[in-house]
Amino acid sequence: MVNEAHPVLTGPALWSAQAHMPSVLGRQIIIERAQGSYVFTADGQRLFDGTAGLWHANVGHSRPELAEAAYTQMQRVETYHIFGRYLNDRAVELGEVLAGLSPIANPKVILNSGGSDAIDVACKLARRHWQAEGRRTKTAILSREFAYHGLHAYGTSIAGLQFNRDGYGTESLVPETARVSAYDINAVEQTVLEIGASNIAAIVAEPIQGTGGVNPPLPGYLEGLQRICRENDILLIADEVITGFGRMGEMFATERYGLQPDLITFAKGITSGYAPLGGVLVSPRVWERFYRDTDETPVFRHGATYAGHATACAVALRHLDLLEEEKLLPRVKELEGALTEGLKSLDGLAGVAETRVAGLLGGISLREDLSAEALTDALIKDGFITRPLRGNTVQVSPPFITTNEELRELVGAIEAAVVAQH
Numbered sequence: 299m300v301n302e303a304h305p306v307l308t309g310p311a312l313w314s315a316q317a318h319m320p321s322v323l324g325r326q327i328i329i330e331r332a333q334g335s336y337v338f339t340a341d342g343q344r345l346f347d348g349t350a351g352l353w354h355a356n357v358g359h360s361r362p363e364l365a366e367a368a369y370t371q372m373q374r375v376e377t378y379h380i381f382g383r384y385l386n387d388r389a390v391e392l393g394e395v396l397a398g399l400s401p402i403a404n405p406k407v408i409l410n411s412g413g414s415d416a417i418d419v420a421c422k423l424a425r426r427h428w429q430a431e432g433r434r435t436k437t438a439i440l441s442r443e444f445a446y447h448g449l450h451a452y453g454t455s456i457a458g459l460q461f462n463r464d465g466y467g468t469e470s471l472v473p474e475t476a477r478v479s480a481y482d483i484n485a486v487e488q489t490v491l492e493i494g495a496s497n498i499a500a501i502v503a504e505p506i507q508g509t510g511g512v513n514p515p516l517p518g519y520l521e522g523l524q525r526i527c528r529e530n531d532i533l534l535i536a537d538e539v540i541t542g543f544g545r546m547g548e549m550f551a552t553e554r555y556g557l558q559p560d561l562i563t564f565a566k567g568i569t570s571g572y573a574p575l576g577g578v579l580v581s582p583r584v585w586e587r588f589y590r591d592t593d594e595t596p597v598f599r600h601g602a603t604y605a606g607h608a609t610a611c612a613v614a615l616r617h618l619d620l621l622e623e624e625k626l627l628p629r630v631k632e633l634e635g636a637l638t639e640g641l642k643s644l645d646g647l648a649g650v651a652e653t654r655v656a657g658l659l660g661g662i663s664l665r666e667d668l669s670a671e672a673l674t675d676a677l678i679k680d681g682f683i684t685r686p687l688r689g690n691t692v693q694v695s696p697p698f699i700t701t702n703e704e705l706r707e708l709v710g711a712i713e714a715a716v717v718a719q720h
């Protein structure tokens with residue numbers, strides 16, 4: 299029955315992702331085309347993509363090199379699945395390239411369709427590992443407060459942003475998950491003690507929390523996490539879906555922080571979003587049991603039609619070449635310096651509580667008298683895409699091809715919007 303007091307709103311048939319529909323209907327922004335660091339809307343506006351979409355468009359939009367790679371591959375073979383005895387040559391080739399880039403020595407590579415997928419795989423594999431080891435009580439997956447790990451079953455269940463966990467029943471979708479402190483390593487140790495290491499399969503952590511507000515780790519935190527995992531025989535899963543493939547100026551954030559995780563999840567930056575692709579780098583400690591030549595060797599029962607999709611892999615291979623050819627990782631390091639300087643200049647403004655930068659990831663936390671939501675809305679009108687995050691924070695994560703001039707314009711626009719709103 300239609301509720302007379304609150305009529306049902308209408309709009310496109312397409313249901314938006316992660317949206318409070320009454321709030322977005324009538325003000326949706328439809329992107330029609332894009333070029334480099336700019337997108338163009340259906341109503342004719344040109345916007346600087348200050349977030350690189352959802353932290354993904356690292357090499358910029360609409361690159362002909364990547365369109366060409368997809369076109370060529372689709373004419374050869376669009377894809378062939380990788381179940382059982384079958385493989386396709388592009389997925390095999392990408393596996394070798396990723397094994398060469400991996401901060402985990404001698405890894406195996408699992409490929410799938412994106413970050414949420416990768417998290418499901420990593421968590422399932424962590425649990426499967428301990429079952430195969432005969433340590434059947436080691437099932438709990440721990441994650442950090444304010445964490446975002448996508449929205450599939452595990453991502454929903456281990457979300458540190460409570461609103462992403464709520465509403466699916468009396469427990470989380472997947473049982474046996476728990477949150478640990480995002481900042482206080484002693485508190486993490488305490489939680490591990492309370493749950494008991496014999497019940498814990500893995501701890502999952504974004505090296506830098508993205509959606510939780512662009513929070514670089516406090517000094518010693520990640521090292522502490524690594525130590526706790528080692529001492530307690532717990533697998534460490536580094537979620538590098540945002541940070542992987544250059545956003546830190548290194549291939550992986552794991553390298554910057556000297557971590558040695560057992561599993562690394564990746565997605566977005568492997569293709570800059572030109573094809574849906576993600577995956578997991580798996581350490582020998584985990585894969586070895588699944589490769590033994592015995593009748594008792596277990597099967598990791600996971601896969602999907604599009605796992606190792608040949609066209610996505612062909613795009614990834616060309617994309618990884620582009621990162622190299624255009625020296626985009628050293629460029630990220632330069633841009634990190636420019637962004638740090640730029641955001642520092644906002645620090646003194648009335649209304650700005652704190653700014654944070656790590657790699658080409660920036661967060662501007664506002665005081666209570668300003669709203670990140672209102673500020674990002676105002677910036678759209680001025681021609682700049684930014685995004686409101688937890689903690690009244692504005693996200694800045696432009697493409698790697700951003701020029702110094704464009705970065706200055708972006709920071710200048712934010713400054714002007716803060717001043718105007720205050």
Ligand code: PLP
Pocket residue numbers: 352412413414415417446447448449504508509537538539540565566576
């Ligand atoms: N993990 C992290 C750290 C993310 O930031 C995201 C997406 O933003 C995901 C996982 C999920 O990735 P996807 O949206 O490709 O499923």
